[in-house]
Amino acid sequence: xxRDKIVAMPNVATPNNPVVFDAEVCNGCNHCxxxxxxxxxxxxxxxxxxxIILHPEECWYCGCCANDCxxxxxxxxxxxxxxxGYWKNKATGEIHQV
Amino acid sequence: MTTWHDYLIEKGHAPDWPYPVRFDREQEIDADVLVxxxxxxxxxxAISAARQGLKVALVEKGDTIRSGSGGPGCDHWCNAPxxxxxxxxxxxxxxxxxxxxxxxxxxxxxxxxxxxxxLLEMEQIGxxxxxxxxxxxxxxxxxxKTKLMISPRYTTVHSYVPGAIGPTTFKxxxxxxxxxxxxxxxGTTFKPALKRECKRLGVTIFDRVMGTSLLxxxxxQGARVIGATGFNNRTGEFVVFKSKATVLSTAGxxxxxxxxxxxxxxxxxxxxxxSGDGTVMAWKAGAALTTMERTGIIGIATGLKHKxxxxxxxxxxxxxxxxxxxxxxxxxxxxxxxxxxAMAPTPQAMEAVRKGILSGEYALPxxxxxxxxxxxxxxxxxxxxxxxxxTTKVIMDTFNAAGYDESRDLxxxxxxxxxxxxxxxxxxxxxxxxxxxxxxKTTLDGLYAAGTQMFSPEDHSYCAATGRYAGxxxxxxxxQVSQAKISxxxxxxxxxxxxxPIKRSAGIEWKELHxxxxxxMQYYASEFKTESLLNMGxxxxxxxxxxxxxxxxALDPHKLMRSLEDVSxxxxxxxxxxxxxxxxxxxxxxxxxxxxxxALDPPEWKKFITVKLENDRVKTGELPARYWGNMKGxxxxxxxxxxxxxxxx
Numbered sequence: 001x002x003r004d005k006i007v008a009m010p011n012v013a014t015p016n017n018p019v020v021f022d023a024e025v026c027n028g029c030n031h032c033x034x035x036x037x038x039x040x041x042x043x044x045x046x047x048x049x050x051x052i053i054l055h056p057e058e059c060w061y062c063g064c065c066a067n068d069c070x071x072x073x074x075x076x077x078x079x080x081x082x083x084x085g086y087w088k089n090k091a092t093g094e095i096h097q098v
Numbered sequence: 099m100t101t102w103h104d105y106l107i108e109k110g111h112a113p114d115w116p117y118p119v120r121f122d123r124e125q126e127i128d129a130d131v132l133v134x135x136x137x138x139x140x141x142x143x144a145i146s147a148a149r150q151g152l153k154v155a156l157v158e159k160g161d162t163i164r165s166g167s168g169g170p171g172c173d174h175w176c177n178a179p180x181x182x183x184x185x186x187x188x189x190x191x192x193x194x195x196x197x198x199x200x201x202x203x204x205x206x207x208x209x210x211x212x213x214x215x216x217l218l219e220m221e222q223i224g225x226x227x228x229x230x231x232x233x234x235x236x237x238x239x240x241x242x243k244t245k246l247m248i249s250p251r252y253t254t255v256h257s258y259v260p261g262a263i264g265p266t267t268f269k270x271x272x273x274x275x276x277x278x279x280x281x282x283x284x285g286t287t288f289k290p291a292l293k294r295e296c297k298r299l300g301v302t303i304f305d306r307v308m309g310t311s312l313l314x315x316x317x318x319q320g321a322r323v324i325g326a327t328g329f330n331n332r333t334g335e336f337v338v339f340k341s342k343a344t345v346l347s348t349a350g351x352x353x354x355x356x357x358x359x360x361x362x363x364x365x366x367x368x369x370x371x372x373s374g375d376g377t378v379m380a381w382k383a384g385a386a387l388t389t390m391e392r393t394g395i396i397g398i399a400t401g402l403k404h405k406x407x408x409x410x411x412x413x414x415x416x417x418x419x420x421x422x423x424x425x426x427x428x429x430x431x432x433x434x435x436x437x438x439x440a441m442a443p444t445p446q447a448m449e450a451v452r453k454g455i456l457s458g459e460y461a462l463p464x465x466x467x468x469x470x471x472x473x474x475x476x477x478x479x480x481x482x483x484x485x486x487x488x489t490t491k492v493i494m495d496t497f498n499a500a501g502y503d504e505s506r507d508l509x510x511x512x513x514x515x516x517x518x519x520x521x522x523x524x525x526x527x528x529x530x531x532x533x534x535x536x537x538x539k540t541t542l543d544g545l546y547a548a549g550t551q552m553f554s555p556e557d558h559s560y561c562a563a564t565g566r567y568a569g570x571x572x573x574x575x576x577x578q579v580s581q582a583k584i585s586x587x588x589x590x591x592x593x594x595x596x597x598x599p600i601k602r603s604a605g606i607e608w609k610e611l612h613x614x615x616x617x618x619m620q621y622y623a624s625e626f627k628t629e630s631l632l633n634m635g636x637x638x639x640x641x642x643x644x645x646x647x648x649x650x651x652a653l654d655p656h657k658l659m660r661s662l663e664d665v666s667x668x669x670x671x672x673x674x675x676x677x678x679x680x681x682x683x684x685x686x687x688x689x690x691x692x693x694x695x696x697a698l699d700p701p702e703w704k705k706f707i708t709v710k711l712e713n714d715r716v717k718t719g720e721l722p723a724r725y726w727g728n729m730k731g732x733x734x735x736x737x738x739x740x741x742x743x744x745x746x747x
Contacts, residue, residue: 012101037369039332
């Protein structure tokens with residue numbers, strides 16, 4: 001979809017989205033900002049909004065942000081494509097991927 | 099709108115730095131005991147020093163609540179032969195574990211004697227160590243009376259000791275009862291409990307502060323350590339710590355050989371913050387280091403690999419049978435009750451499976467056959483073990499949320515299809531470290547080390563027990579000495595070094611520097627080691643130090659931290675090469691091949707090589723293989739006043 005205005009910017013970091021927030025559920029408590037040992041996030045300038053993912057490529061996928069999130073459903077882990085694991089239904093042989 | 103580019107597109111500008119910017123502002127802190135590194139070892143050191151009634155400061159690069167490699171969790175409390183269900187004598191078990199070449203007998207003896215007490219203290223402060231709710235009733239290893247869950251690991255066999263593929267007979271366990279030295283625990287509860295206890299005891303916690311250097315008496319290298327410097331990686335504020343005793347409990351430099359700092363990976367086990375800062379601080383202050391020439395091969399994650407962890411069964415691990423794509427059992431040890439806790443396949447077993455793959459006997463990919471397990475054992479592995487281990491809880495949750503049902507589905511293994519690690523992907527993370535004595539004191543007065551900071555470290559419970567011990571010993575020392583005056587000149591010199599990258603906005607940024615260091619190490623200090631290659635490596639690193647480090651730029655306090663971490667890793671890399679040049683023999687346990695000295699583990703080289711700085715010149719030395727003497731005797735002699743599990747408030 002063409003945009004009216006395009007901002008010139010460098011390539012985004014890869015991977016750039018280790019978690020997906022649900023802005024309807026997240027109340028911007030920033031607990032995830034605090035528990036992250038590598039500072040992937042910064043608090044959003046507007047209070048109550050989900051944090052901004054500033055250093056996604058430093059994520060080590062420890063999961064503490066999602067594990068410790070006090071509001072279920074506010075954030076979901078989003079594995080980079082090349083890291084998504086597979087499983088197989090033992091009875092049917094059907095293959096699935098995360 | 100949670101990505102940076104979304105914000106930019108919507109607002110038309112980048113977000114402001116969210117924290118106050120305080121470069122060049124300085125805070126001065128007084129403490130009896132200063133602990134640098136707030137992971138498992140550091141928290142325990144701070145707690146045990148504070149319980150002696152001392153004023154304790156704890157410095158942590160992340161937030162103590164979940165920081166460090168053990169921050170997310172822990173599933174196995176290893177080497178706990180003093181637990182009530184154990185069938186071996188703690189001292190005999192310690193001797194056995196210390197028999198591994200280049201192990202740290204001091205740390206292991208402390209772990210074997212004290213980590214059960216440490217675990218009980220963990221329980222006192224809110225960590226969960228027992229199946230009190232009866233969730234795993236009927237699981238093998240669960241004791242109804244104590245509700246402890248013994249793990250099959252090391253039950254009779256353990257392949258950590260080279261050649262130990264058959265049962266080891268212990269004098270204290272002549273009938274080969276299960277050894278019962280490893281306990282399954284609910285480790286996700288541990289780190290928040292440790293932070294809470296630090297706060298309750300009045301430990302002053304400096305979260306988001308990176309330690310950058312140690313301060314010595316009169317600023318002299320090799321003199322007593324009397325404090326440290328650090329800076330806040332969100333605000334840039336400088337902190338000067340004055341202390342009577344200092345405990346270093348940071349970790350090794352995990353990513354030295356890795357070109358890319360990105361794609362941390364599925365289950366890296368260590369974050370980027372593991373950058374060897376403490377080792378380099380100790381080095382610059384003049385402390386002796388050892389086993390720095392030892393490296394591992396990266397076998398897990400880092401974005402290049404795709405595994406749950408480093409363990410035997412890959413996608414399965416404890417008790418999970420591995421089957422091929424047609425459901426045929428693959429002859430792999432599963433670190434379970436059936437194979438008595440064997441950790442990893444022997445080279446022979448690996449070779450047999452590989453041949454089977456090539457001949458069509460086993461079809462790829464392999465799978466962890468969770469559905470074939472008894473329900474309670476499946477839950478004990480999937481929910482308790484993977485659910486409580488560092489970094490695997492989120493993997494498990496993600497799989498379940500995506501529809502994976504462990505009672506119905508086979509979990510894919512990436513063994514073989516992801517290939518073997520390249521010899522150039524090395525890991526210096528948990529090998530070399532600081533030389534310690536029986537007080538876990540380094541070769542410098544006033545400086546102690548614990549956990550992964552010491553040479554040849556072990557696991558989570560080792561870090562906990564040695565941290566607790568180092569805190570106790572550092573407190574005893576701090577009670578006897580007075581604070582010394584810091585050298586302002588030393589502080590100013592460090593401040594100039596720390597802030598140099600923020601004074602530039604062009605040149606080399608940290609990722610480029612990192613890749614430059616990694617490339618030099620891949621070329622000159624990897625699979626093929628010779629005197630001339632190693633010297634070329636030193637030259638390449640010196641060139642980076644002289645030409646690139648002065649051009650480092652950092653645009654904010656976070657990037658400044660990353661830049662300084664890479665400068666740490668540059669020094670760490672140089673130390674590795676100095677140590678490698680000094681060892682003129684090859685060694686299997688050190689993963690060290692000198693083409694110019696091919697003899698493998700000749701008896702005269704079964705000793706520790708030490709390196710340190712004296713007047714800024716590298717000085718090498720050596721220590722005998724078991725320099726710590728009689729483990730039981732030495733431990734007992736120094737711990738007559740040890741009172742066991744904490745009974746105070």
